[in-house]
Amino acid sequence: MVLLIDWGNTRLKWMKIDHLELAQVRAAKVNITDNWQEHTEIWASPIEAIFIASVRNDQDNQALSGHLLNYCDRIHFAKTEQIACGVENSYSDPETMGVDRWMGVIAAAAPEENIAVVSIGSAITLDVIQSAQHMGGHIVPGRRLMLESLNTTGRVRPLMNTQDDESFHLGQTTNDCVNAGINSMIEGYLRHIINQTKIEYQVSRFIFAGGGGKYWQQRLNSGTDQMEYSESLVFEGLVKRYSV
Ligand SMILES: Nc1ncnc2c1ncn2[C@@H]1O[C@H](COP(=O)(O)OP(=O)(O)O)[C@@H](O)[C@H]1O
Ligand SMILES: CC(C)(COP(=O)(O)O)[C@@H](O)C(=O)NCCC(=O)O
Structure with a gap:
């Protein structure tokens, strides 16, 4: 089993597949969590290798890999490169x-x-x-970042609406x-x-x-x-x- 992790600024997404094949990824379930420590099922079954795309800081990445090392010693953090798979980066x-x-x-x-x-x-x-x-x-x-930036005004302390706006409208x-x-x-x-x-x-x-x-x-x-x-x-x- 191969474990794939996509760790963004809000949520950690993960999936398990048998082999590194596109068809398997497309068919696999994407699991989502705000708090990976609570999800023992991530590392419950034997894992041959782990591939991680993380935009988190070093401290977070070390905490995650330190934990995962208890279950698998092949952990690879992907890096952004100049060229990969025939694709050239503009940076x-x-x-x-x-x-x-x-x-x-x-x-x-x-x-x-x-x-x-x-x-x-x-x-x-x-x-x-x-x-x-x-x-x-x-x-x-x-x-969320746009919304939270208004907190710095002191007077506008908005909360995220749970319902997405379907059309243009004015607030009251x-x-x-x-x-x-x-x-x-x-x-x-x-x-x-x-x-x-x-x-x-x-x-x-x-x-x-x-x-x-x-x-x-x-x-x-x-x-x-x-x-x-x-x-x-x-x-x-x-x-x-x-x-x-
Ligand atoms: N309808 C929406 N419009 C804009 N942003 C949204 C919407 N629904 C969810 N989001 C944003 O998506 C983010 C979660 O998506 P995700 O791709 O997991 O983020 P990340 O990779 O940064 O952890 C949340 O911050 C949330 O505000
Ligand atoms: C732009 C991002 C913050 C997006 O992260 P996300 O919304 O997926 O959590 C992330 O890709 C990042 O930290 N980028 C580094 C700067 C850059 O891409 O130039």
């Missing part, structure tokens, strides 16, 4: 690019296709790939004003990058990922653009990178 200093983004880029890249990966998690990220060349991207604060409470406004910001940003990447980078395929990926892919998919949602994109990148 002048590739190691500074989040490994979750890089795994998404590796997973999405296809010869002779122009693709945008849009990940909607703690941060919202864009990565554009033209025929296996990473062209660059964006990083913007995600929904502080909370609703903030939530409706942030949703509009995300929608405006996403519509803008979809338009611009089509015009400027001839993007013809959009792959959404991350905790809000499914919601926004469904909401923005008018049927005219090729828009997909992938729950396992980072895992697919790990498999593509380490199955060679």
